Each structure stands twice: as structure tokens, then as C-alpha cells.
Amino acid sequence: MPDEETGSFADAPRIVHPPPGPRSRELLAEQARLETDAVAYSHAFPMAIRRARGATIEDVDGNRYIDWVAGVSVLNLGHRPPRLEAALDRQRAEIWHALELPTEARAAFLRELDESLPGSLRHHARFLFTVTGGDAVETAVQLADFAQHRSGTVAFSGAYHGVHGGAVHLTSGRRYRAGSPFAGGRVIRVPYPDPYRPVLGADEGAAGTIAYLEHLVTDPGSGVDLPSAVLVEPILGEGGYVVPPDDFLPSLREFCDRHGILLLADEIHTGLGRTGRMWAVEHAGVTPDILCISNAIGGGLPMSVVAYRDDLVPRLPTGFHLGTYRGNPLGLAVGTEVLRLLREDDLLPRTAARGARIVDRFQAIGERHPSIGNVRGRGFMIGVEFVRDRASRQPWGERARSMRAALFARGVLMHTGGAWDQVMRFMAPLPIEDLLLERGLEAFEDALEELDTPVSAPPSPSHPPGHPPIGFPPPSTPGFGPPIGPPPPGPLPLGPDDPGGFSVALRHPR
Numbered sequence: 001m002p003d004e005e006t007g008s009f010a011d012a013p014r015i016v017h018p019p020p021g022p023r024s025r026e027l028l029a030e031q032a033r034l035e036t037d038a039v040a041y042s043h044a045f046p047m048a049i050r051r052a053r054g055a056t057i058e059d060v061d062g063n064r065y066i067d068w069v070a071g072v073s074v075l076n077l078g079h080r081p082p083r084l085e086a087a088l089d090r091q092r093a094e095i096w097h098a099l100e101l102p103t104e105a106r107a108a109f110l111r112e113l114d115e116s117l118p119g120s121l122r123h124h125a126r127f128l129f130t131v132t133g134g135d136a137v138e139t140a141v142q143l144a145d146f147a148q149h150r151s152g153t154v155a156f157s158g159a160y161h162g163v164h165g166g167a168v169h170l171t172s173g174r175r176y177r178a179g180s181p182f183a184g185g186r187v188i189r190v191p192y193p194d195p196y197r198p199v200l201g202a203d204e205g206a207a208g209t210i211a212y213l214e215h216l217v218t219d220p221g222s223g224v225d226l227p228s229a230v231l232v233e234p235i236l237g238e239g240g241y242v243v244p245p246d247d248f249l250p251s252l253r254e255f256c257d258r259h260g261i262l263l264l265a266d267e268i269h270t271g272l273g274r275t276g277r278m279w280a281v282e283h284a285g286v287t288p289d290i291l292c293i294s295n296a297i298g299g300g301l302p303m304s305v306v307a308y309r310d311d312l313v314p315r316l317p318t319g320f321h322l323g324t325y326r327g328n329p330l331g332l333a334v335g336t337e338v339l340r341l342l343r344e345d346d347l348l349p350r351t352a353a354r355g356a357r358i359v360d361r362f363q364a365i366g367e368r369h370p371s372i373g374n375v376r377g378r379g380f381m382i383g384v385e386f387v388r389d390r391a392s393r394q395p396w397g398e399r400a401r402s403m404r405a406a407l408f409a410r411g412v413l414m415h416t417g418g419a420w421d422q423v424m425r426f427m428a429p430l431p432i433e434d435l436l437l438e439r440g441l442e443a444f445e446d447a448l449e450e451l452d453t454p455v456s457a458p459p460s461p462s463h464p465p466g467h468p469p470i471g472f473p474p475p476s477t478p479g480f481g482p483p484i485g486p487p488p489p490g491p492l493p494l495g496p497d498d499p500g501g502f503s504v505a506l507r508h509p510r
């Protein structure tokens, strides 16, 4: 059960004033008056926040929401978990800003991160602190070009790597790049292998993508010079939680090795347990040469890091990619605890197993609702894609946005993504209580039922009134992605013995 002392608000979702409530309206109006029109999230979730706990948020009008957004994959351990709060309190009394000078907090963080790295990077990496995700990506690309004595980066369609002056040219969305005053480096765009929307071959796994890359670098007439690096998200994040075929990352690694190209993994969204492993590349057994880390590493405090192979460059010039806020002590203290919690607990295998069951649950809902064209995911990174009809697979962004609004009205926060905004993304904090998963899934189907039902039509006979059944659906119908992970062993455990709740997993050590 959710626990008021250490976990989520037990009564979420609780709507006492349909949002935005009166005080939220006042604060939103003030924000609109004083802040730029560029503010985005306040349109998606129009409310003002008072406080948060675990996997729940309370607004200033007393409404309580189940949070399936988690600060966009930043709060992988939820809001204010007690162990992170205690680490922050301890550091708060020591020092807040120390430039790059060593501190106990910095050393402890580096040791912990070194232990946590994937594959052969573990114990064979150097670290370069940055502040934001875009900052880390720019540094990684600069580092790759420096190490290779040439420039050029392969980046994928659907990619999101930030909107900094350089990083925005690696991001694929036109709307982000439009009007950027800064010159982009040499970016070679290649279609990401999306099994639901394939561009380079439908049934061949990643073979089409790799063949295209081979053509680019081996055909003297391809029009492309040999790039220094390939930059890849192991699962597309803002691009709509697209899980590539299993052979993609291994064959990308081989491609890079064949041609002396560096492999850069942007794990800003996928990293730190989000997919049920510490790093998403671990699912494929692939080690990148450079790893971009941000979002969840600071537990909500802004901090990012680039980890790179220690033999990549003999020496970097002093001040290479310098900055004032590199490795903030408060973020470092929290980050050490984030890494420890992820490594100590059984949180990661539980995330993988529960994620596979949630995929099944969304697929079962999709079987009753043809507006859902595809469900896919790994761990707690699950995409539910809306289409106008399953045959044409025409993206239906309006339906996803209507779902977001309908869920918000029911007290559940779930965000959209994808090129057309057509994908609803499940990215709850990993230790979320099972009860809140159940309530959120009920709200999801209820909202979809409402949107799918013509105003005057009688209730659908296929879906009995009340809750959808708990338990697991039969195998998916054609048109759905394959189930991911092992078949579910049984229903999500419910009730006070739930070992997944914040109340157990993240309690203060006594």
C-alpha cells in the first residue's frame, strides 16, 4: 500500500476541484504574464504544484495525481525518496558549490559511477562533468571529433538530443531546429529502425539500416565523408519510445568497429534503471565508446556526465569543454545514493518484470480499442501509439493529446511523444506501488472508453461497466508489437504485502 510517511499519497488520484482549480488558475495566469510564451509543460498539465511524494503530486488546490511522467524520466526513484533526501540534507550542511575541486562527495560519486558502467567501460572510463543533457551530448560529439581528428556524426530520425546550439542539429524534429542561429556540425541523418514504421526494410530487423550505413561509408559516390561517430538512443525517448529490433545495437557496434567509427550512446532518457537494466545498452550486450548520462543521475538536481573509454584520447587539453557548474556537490551527493539504490535493491529486475506485465495490460486494452495501433516497451519505458486506423497506421496525435487531457482530469499524469505527438508514454517512477499502477490503468481504459464512445451511444457490450479485469490478456492480435520479456508469471501483486512500494524499497536505513 502507498504510505503517507515514506511513499506516495495513498488516496491518489483524488480530484477535489476539477483541474485547473482556482489557485492553480491564478498561478498559471501569473506565469503566463511573467514568463515567456515558450513554456510548454504548463499547457500539457495545467496545474500549479504544492508538493510531491513517491509517485504522486499534490496541486495547490488539493488535487492529488498519480505521476506517470516522473519529470520526464528524471525521477526514476520518485519524488523525494527518503534516502536521497537524507543525502541532500547531509551535503547541504557541508558545501554547495566547489567548482571542480575534489570533495568527498565528488570522489564517492565517481567511484560509484565507475562501478555502475556497462560492459568494458567499467573500471576503464574517464569522466567529464557537464550540467544538462544537451551539454553532455555536445561534449560527447566534441570529444569524438577530437579523438578521431575528423568530424561528422551519424544521428537518427526520431532522435532527441537537446536544443543547445550544437545539440539541436543532432535532434531530428524540424520545429526544434527552425530558426537556430548557430551553425550545426556535419550531421548525417539515417532512419532509426522502427519496427512499426519501417523505412529501410520491414521484416529484416536492423539489416536495412546497417546496409544503408555501409553504403554511406563504402560507396565513394555516397556523398558522405567518413563520420567520426554514430550517436544513438538505445530506445527513442522523445521520438515515441520506439524499441529497435534486437540486432540493431550489436550490428551497429560491429559496423562502427569495421570502419573505425566511435559509438556514442545517449542514455540520458534510457539510463539508470528506466528499462529494467542500469543502462539500456546492457539488454544488447553492447558497450559504447562514449556514454551520455543525465536526467535521473541527479535525482531531480541538474547534473550530467560524459563517460568515455580511458584509451580514447592520450590527453585532453586543460579546460576542454569548461563550465562553472560541473559536478555540483548537492547533485553529486544525491547521485551517489541514486546509483547505490539502483544497484543494491532488486528494483531493476522488478522493473523489467512489472514492465512486461504493463505492456501486456496496455495490449489487452488495445485489443478492445482499435485507435491503439501498437504497444511496445522495455521496463518502465512503454509507448502506446494511437492511429486513425490500423491498416494505414496513420498517426493520431489529437487522440493521444485528448487522452492526456482526459487522464489529467482523472488525476493521472501521462505524457505524449513521437513525431506527431501520437504516442502516450508510460514512464512512472520505478518503485511505484502496484495499487497506483492498477488505478492508473483503470483510468486509462475509462478515458479511452469515453473518447471512443459516441455521445449518445449505449455502453459497449464488450466492456462491462466498472473495472477492466485484473489478470492477463491472451496473446496479442496482429498489428501489435511482440510481447517484450518473459510471459508474466501472474497478476500484479496487490495489497499491503506489495514489496514494490516506496514504503519498503526506499525507506531510510534504520
Ligand SMILES: Cc1ncc(COP(=O)(O)O)c(C=O)c1O
Binding pocket: 072, 132, 133, 134, 135, 137, 160, 161, 162, 163, 233, 237, 238, 266, 267, 268, 269, 270, 294
Ligand atoms: C535522449 C535525450 N538526450 C538529450 C536530451 C536533452 O537533455 P536536456 O533537456 O537536459 O538538455 C534529452 C532530454 O529529454 C533526451 O531525452
